[in-house]
Amino acid sequence: MNIQVVMADDHPVLLSGMDHMLAGIPDIDVAGLASNSTELVELLERQVSVDVVVTDFSMPHGRHGDGITLLRLLGRRYPKLRRVVLTGVESSWILRSILDVHVSVIVSKTDPHHLLEPAIRAAYAGHAYLSPEVERLVREAQAGGGAPDGAALTKRETEVLRMYAEGLTVSEIGDRVGRSRKTVSTQKLSAMRKLGLQGDAEIFQYAMMHGLVLASQVSRGHVAGTHN
Incomplete structure (x- = not known):
């Protein structure tokens, strides 16, 4: 029985290339292609049996x-x-967070695309698989202790x-939640101290890895930058 695969990526050329590559593999069938999470979920609802989904980590505009x-x-x-996660993310924090939600097959877009086939086969068999670049980054995270969790x-x-992380300034947050700018600033600095975060970039990474903001917001610069 062939492996039924659905793929999602917001880059049409990459999606077409992966589709073409997998088309030459006799026992893998591409059951559908999607460019965002809305199309992906609609595909999964229509398809009776999909074994493996290959999805980009950062895809804007989808409803989900x-x-x-x-x-x-x-x-x-x-x-x-x-x-299976296909990603251009180079943050070891984010990669660890993917593993933390029980996704054990990750392929970096910087690795050769032919590695997608063994990744799909590993996922189908219930095995873990990290492409060489992902494995290197995850090892770095493990050696450095990774990012602390938010329990405190x-x-x-x-x-x-x-x-x-969504892009509001400290003053705008204060207006929204009914607290003074000073109180919000104190809470922000307290959170950063507890988590060991050293600036805006690490705040965005933490927010993304814990699902507080969407990956596309950060990776596409919708919220990145310095604000007060």
Whole structure:
């Protein structure tokens, strides 16, 4: 029985290239292609039997989000579906967060595309598979202890980090939640200290890896940058 695969990526050329490559493999069938999470979920709802989904980590505009948010949704809604993440993300924090939501097959876009085939086969068999670049980055994270979790954060500190990562300034957050600028700033700095974060870039990475913001917001610069 052939392996039924659905692929999702917002880059048409890459998606077409992967489709063409897999078309030459006799026992792998591409059951559908999607350019965002909306199309992906619609495909999965229509297809009776899909064994493996290959999805980009960062895909904007979809109704179901992307990144960790999408991976969690796929895991909940389709528990038997095997997930493969294809990503250009180079953050060891983010890669570890993908593993933390029980996705054990990750392929870097910087690695040769022919590695997609063994990744799909590993996922189908229920095995782990990391492409060489992903494995290197994950080893770095393990050696460095990785990022701390958010268990020590208060609800308000988490709220402040989320809105800050979404692009709101400290003053705008204060207006939205009814707190003074000074109070919000104190909560932001307290959260950063507890988590060992050293600036905006690490705040965005933390927010993305914990599903507080969408991957496309960060990777495409919708919220990246310095604000006060």
